[in-house]
Amino acid sequence: MYVAVKGGERAIDNAHGWLAEERRGDRAVPELTIPQIREQMTLAVNRVMAEGSLYDPDLAALAIKQARGDLIEAIFLIRAYRTTLPRLAGSRPVDTAAMAVDRRISATFKDLPGGQVLGPTFDYTHRLLDFALMAEAEPPTPLPSPRGGGEVPGAAAGQEAPPSPLVEEGWGGGPPRVPHVTGFLNRDGLIEAAPSSGATPPDLTRAPMELPADRALRLQALARGDEGFLLGLAYSTQRGYGRTHAFVGELRIGRVAVEVEIPELGFAVEIGEIELTECETVNQFKGSKTEPPQFTRGYGLVMGQSERKAIAMSLVDRALRWQDLGEDFTGAPAQDEEFVLMHCDNIQATGFLEHIKLPHYVDFQAELELVRRLRAEAETMPEAAE
Amino acid sequence: MTAHALQGGFAEAPVQSARAFREILEAMARPGTIRRVAGAEPPSPLSVAAGVALLTLCDPTTGLHLAGAADCPAVRDWVAFHIGAPLVAAEVADFALGTWEALQPVSRFRIGQPDYPDRSATLIVESERLVNHGPALTGPGIETATWLNLPETAAFRANRALFPLGFDCLFTAGDRIAGLPRSTRVEKI
Amino acid sequence: MTEQLDAGAYNFAYLDEQTKRMIRRAILKAIAVPGYQVPFASREMPMPYGWGTGGVQVTAACLVPEDRLKVIDQGADDTTNAVSIRRFFQRTAGVATTEATAEATVIQTRHRIPETPLKAGQILVYQVPIPEPLRFLEPRETETRKMHALEEYGLMHVKLYEDIARHGQIATSYAYPVRVEGRYVMDPSPIPKFDNPKLGNNPAIQLFGAGREQRIYALPPWSRVESLDFDDHPFRPSKAPHRCDLCGAGHSYLDEVITDDAGGRMFVCSDTDFCAGRRARGHRGRLAAEASAPPPHPSPTRGEGGAPSDGLAQGGAALASPPPRGEGLGAGGAGPEGTA
Numbered sequence: 001m002y003v004a005v006k007g008g009e010r011a012i013d014n015a016h017g018w019l020a021e022e023r024r025g026d027r028a029v030p031e032l033t034i035p036q037i038r039e040q041m042t043l044a045v046n047r048v049m050a051e052g053s054l055y056d057p058d059l060a061a062l063a064i065k066q067a068r069g070d071l072i073e074a075i076f077l078i079r080a081y082r083t084t085l086p087r088l089a090g091s092r093p094v095d096t097a098a099m100a101v102d103r104r105i106s107a108t109f110k111d112l113p114g115g116q117v118l119g120p121t122f123d124y125t126h127r128l129l130d131f132a133l134m135a136e137a138e139p140p141t142p143l144p145s146p147r148g149g150g151e152v153p154g155a156a157a158g159q160e161a162p163p164s165p166l167v168e169e170g171w172g173g174g175p176p177r178v179p180h181v182t183g184f185l186n187r188d189g190l191i192e193a194a195p196s197s198g199a200t201p202p203d204l205t206r207a208p209m210e211l212p213a214d215r216a217l218r219l220q221a222l223a224r225g226d227e228g229f230l231l232g233l234a235y236s237t238q239r240g241y242g243r244t245h246a247f248v249g250e251l252r253i254g255r256v257a258v259e260v261e262i263p264e265l266g267f268a269v270e271i272g273e274i275e276l277t278e279c280e281t282v283n284q285f286k287g288s289k290t291e292p293p294q295f296t297r298g299y300g301l302v303m304g305q306s307e308r309k310a311i312a313m314s315l316v317d318r319a320l321r322w323q324d325l326g327e328d329f330t331g332a333p334a335q336d337e338e339f340v341l342m343h344c345d346n347i348q349a350t351g352f353l354e355h356i357k358l359p360h361y362v363d364f365q366a367e368l369e370l371v372r373r374l375r376a377e378a379e380t381m382p383e384a385a386e
Numbered sequence: 387m388t389a390h391a392l393q394g395g396f397a398e399a400p401v402q403s404a405r406a407f408r409e410i411l412e413a414m415a416r417p418g419t420i421r422r423v424a425g426a427e428p429p430s431p432l433s434v435a436a437g438v439a440l441l442t443l444c445d446p447t448t449g450l451h452l453a454g455a456a457d458c459p460a461v462r463d464w465v466a467f468h469i470g471a472p473l474v475a476a477e478v479a480d481f482a483l484g485t486w487e488a489l490q491p492v493s494r495f496r497i498g499q500p501d502y503p504d505r506s507a508t509l510i511v512e513s514e515r516l517v518n519h520g521p522a523l524t525g526p527g528i529e530t531a532t533w534l535n536l537p538e539t540a541a542f543r544a545n546r547a548l549f550p551l552g553f554d555c556l557f558t559a560g561d562r563i564a565g566l567p568r569s570t571r572v573e574k575i
Numbered sequence: 576m577t578e579q580l581d582a583g584a585y586n587f588a589y590l591d592e593q594t595k596r597m598i599r600r601a602i603l604k605a606i607a608v609p610g611y612q613v614p615f616a617s618r619e620m621p622m623p624y625g626w627g628t629g630g631v632q633v634t635a636a637c638l639v640p641e642d643r644l645k646v647i648d649q650g651a652d653d654t655t656n657a658v659s660i661r662r663f664f665q666r667t668a669g670v671a672t673t674e675a676t677a678e679a680t681v682i683q684t685r686h687r688i689p690e691t692p693l694k695a696g697q698i699l700v701y702q703v704p705i706p707e708p709l710r711f712l713e714p715r716e717t718e719t720r721k722m723h724a725l726e727e728y729g730l731m732h733v734k735l736y737e738d739i740a741r742h743g744q745i746a747t748s749y750a751y752p753v754r755v756e757g758r759y760v761m762d763p764s765p766i767p768k769f770d771n772p773k774l775g776n777n778p779a780i781q782l783f784g785a786g787r788e789q790r791i792y793a794l795p796p797w798s799r800v801e802s803l804d805f806d807d808h809p810f811r812p813s814k815a816p817h818r819c820d821l822c823g824a825g826h827s828y829l830d831e832v833i834t835d836d837a838g839g840r841m842f843v844c845s846d847t848d849f850c851a852g853r854r855a856r857g858h859r860g861r862l863a864a865e866a867s868a869p870p871p872h873p874s875p876t877r878g879e880g881g882a883p884s885d886g887l888a889q890g891g892a893a894l895a896s897p898p899p900r901g902e903g904l905g906a907g908g909a910g911p912e913g914t915a
Contacts, residue, residue: 008653008654008655008657008658009653009658009662011655012655012658012659014661076619076623079619080619080620080621082619083618083619083620084585084589084591086591116650136794177638205616206616207616208614208615208616208789209789210614210616211717212717270717291912331694338715338716340715342716347623347624348624348787350623350624351623351624351625351626351628351787352625352704352787353623353625354623354625355623355624355625355626355704358626358648358656358685359648359649359654359656360648360649360686360765361649361830361831361845362650362686362687362749362765362766362767362828362845363686363748363750363767365767365815365828365829365830365831365845366749366767366768366769366813367748367749368749368815368831369748369813369814369815370746370748370813373813374742374743374746377743399592400586400587400588400592401639401640403592403595403596404587404588404595404637404638404639404640406638407595407599407636407637408637408639410599410603411599411603411606411637411780412780413603414603414606414607415606415780415793415795415796416695416795416796436743441598442596443596443599443603444596444597445593445596447593447597448600480600495899499724500724500725501720501721501723501724502614503608503611504605504608504613506602506604506612508603524799525756526609526756526794526795526796526797526799527606527795527796527797527798528797529730529778529796531798549608549758550608550611550758550759551672552607554603554607555834567606567607567608567795568607569607569608569609569756569795574882
């Protein structure tokens with residue numbers, strides 16, 4: 001007699017067991033530790049923190065390990081975890097001018113207060129596989145590279161120059177204060193002002209996305225958005241789909257203090273520091289009848305060292321500002337707020353994309369029945385179908 | 387803050403608020419049906435049901451308007467301690483609490499916007515008693531017709547005429563609660 | 576993934592209380608304005624968007640410890656995603672579960688309305704992928720929101736009419752749009768249009784959750800729900816013109832199963848509880864009587880490592896994945912060596 005197959009539960013258990021084995025791989029190879037991932041896969045950890053919207057290198061490393069290196073899966077693990085966390089307080093805005101910079105470059109000025117600091121960048125590496133890294137033994141350390149090193153004042157190639165005279169000492173022995181390039185331009189009115197509204201920015205993790213979005217909400221969405229999606233969009237603006245003539249006014253990577261206001265104390269307390277990448281682009285803008293010519297701004301801020309993402313974000317931010325700046329909508333994807341914001345989240349995108357592998361027997365059967373019926377009717381009425 | 391303000395909340399919030407919500411959901415989905423709720427002991431003059439509704443639905447993200455006798459120090463302290471809802475003017479309230487008389491004129495409450503009709507107030511109307519007798523109710527949630535002792539009919543007919551805009555009501559008396567969403571048609575007695 | 580959820584490690588029904596309050600408020604507004612999509616701050620759930628996160632959040636906000644939960648996908652209780660969601664709530668809410676429609680107090684569903692009529696006291700929670708019925712005609716939320724506000728549904732009628740011009744009938748077979756209480760046009764989720772008549776005048780509460788799209792909407796009991804149509808082309812629910820080959824039902828929605836490589840097929844109820852109930856009462860279909868070599872009921876899981884080991888025909892074995900290599904993980908079914 002017929003017995004219904006009950007395979008679902010067992011199939012899931014077996015799939016999970018198999019997955020765990022595959023994750024571990026060959027047991028003759030030592031297991032990865034979380035500190036190893038955190039310290040040696042740092043940029044992957046940074047991406048998971050940025051798009052997972054949770055600054056915790058250890059948890060990001062754990063997620064990468066658990067996800068077998070699938071970064072979107074790791075981001076998903078972090079997102080699902082962070083949403084269960086209680087929100088104890090909101091920090092004060094971080095002061096990126098007080099950032100302890102590891103890297104700080106400007107493409108618009110040869111030298112400037114705070115100096116040009118190359119930092120730990122791939123930029124001038126020759127992309128040649130370093131087979132020495134395949135050796136099991138620790139390779140010799142090439143050069144001492146303390147944090148804050150690698151400074152290249154004047155960007156004068158090959159010269160051993162003294163530290164830039166424009167580097168200021170920080171107050172009280174703290175890191176030197178590195179003023180923003182856009183601040184210098186702003187002093188002369190050469191760039192649009194960007195005054196703080198003082199308003200609490202909206203939070204799309206706590207309130208549904210509402211369109212049209214203001215710039216703060218757009219920036220939040222972009223900061224969590226998929227790096228690849230933003231890269232493609234930003235690239236499209238460079239090729240003419242919403243071109244904004246971007247210069248990297250400044251790109252900086254470093255650590256900033258996070259402060260929380262304690263109402264009972266009446267002042268702010270530093271609770272730690274986080275690494276950020278900030279990019280400010282200086283974009284061209286023709287003046288109008290009412291406004292003299294001024295440069296305009298694009299902005300990117302991403303957790304961790306994520307400079308490709310920060311640059312892409314600032315280009316997309318600028319392209320999305322066409323309306324504020326009285327520009328034309330040319331139909332470019334990067335100008336289309338709804339298109340960008342509704343599709344930049346890789347957790348939403350991958351979930352919906354992959355859900356089409358779930359059973360759709362029922363709706364497919366409905367289509368099948370309809371197509372068969374339409375075909376049958378077409379065959380019985382050959383003339384009418386002409 | 388009075389000592390009483392610290393008492394009378396849910397002892398086991400996840401489960402008590404879940405049970406309370408199911409009763410409120412049934413009440414709102416089946417206008418005119420009278421449900422019973424439990425778990426709150428709010429200060430006078432609040433009914434148990436009104437206290438349960440506040441604990442279940444309100445929090446620091448929802449503006450609450452206290453009207454008439456409900457706007458007293460004991461209630462304010464209790465709300466501050468257990469719910470944390472900011473107390474706001476009627477015109478901007480997400481929730482309003484009071485007797486029907488105290489809530490007048492109800493035309494001041496938010497009715498939503500054509501593109502966001504959900505951005506409207508929910509009135510928690512404290513009543514002497516709730517019985518299935520009085521004006522006839524028809525509409526979504528009601529198979530044929532039902533009856534509820536509403537304080538009047540004109541205001542609810544005017545509210546229905548705004549549909550899909552309008553405010554929604556929960557009537558509370560003791561541990562009883564009944565719902566009257568904007569979608570319900572109210573017939574004169 | 577769900578194995579990590581220990582009882583006590585998470586709040587009752589997983590979501591924190593503030594999130595549940597937010598969802599509950601949205602549900603009440605959805606009930607007050609039937610068919611209108613209420614925006615809500617959908618949370619990231621420990622399962623992917625598009626796999627029922629909206630339904631899961633709505634269910635989590637409604638569950639009480641006394642509930643008996645049924646979860647179905649494509650009408651079946653044993654499809655893998657239904658199993659996964661049911662387990663999630665067993666672990667995080669500790670609720671009893673059931674496969675019997677009549678015994679369930681909350682039913683979460685994907686793509687079907689159960690055949691067994693629902694009753695007062697039950698809640699049917701739909702998983703919704705795209706809540707906006709106008710989305711495929713107008714991709715912009717900013718535009719469709721205006722169209723709903725202005726009750727401007729001409730575009731939808733144009734689309735349906737173009738179907739008639741091209742195909743002689745409305746060529747929408749699932750997610751067939753409805754008008755609720757004469758006001759909002761609503762997407763009933765991708766249920767076959769066969770199920771549309773069950774939407775209206777239903778004694779149960781029907782709630783719709785779209786997690787990724789951040790919308791909740793509802794049909795209160797006994798709501799008036801009309802499938803869009805034209806006077807000269809009235810709405811017609813349809814299904815495959817067959818009876819269930821297992822239970823013989825002539826009025827239930829059917830899944831089609833390919834049984835061989837030569838055009839052989841069978842039709843079985845998509846609602847597994849309904850079909851099993853009929854068979855328990857002695858109803859038999861065309862193929863159920865062939866006890867000597869009964870065709871296996873199609874495994875909704877396609878036998879991934881879970882092929883039956885009880886001597887049934889192994890028609891699906893060729894589709895089975897190789898069993899795990901680890902100790903004790905073999906499912907006892909036909910492995911690669913068995914099918915090679």
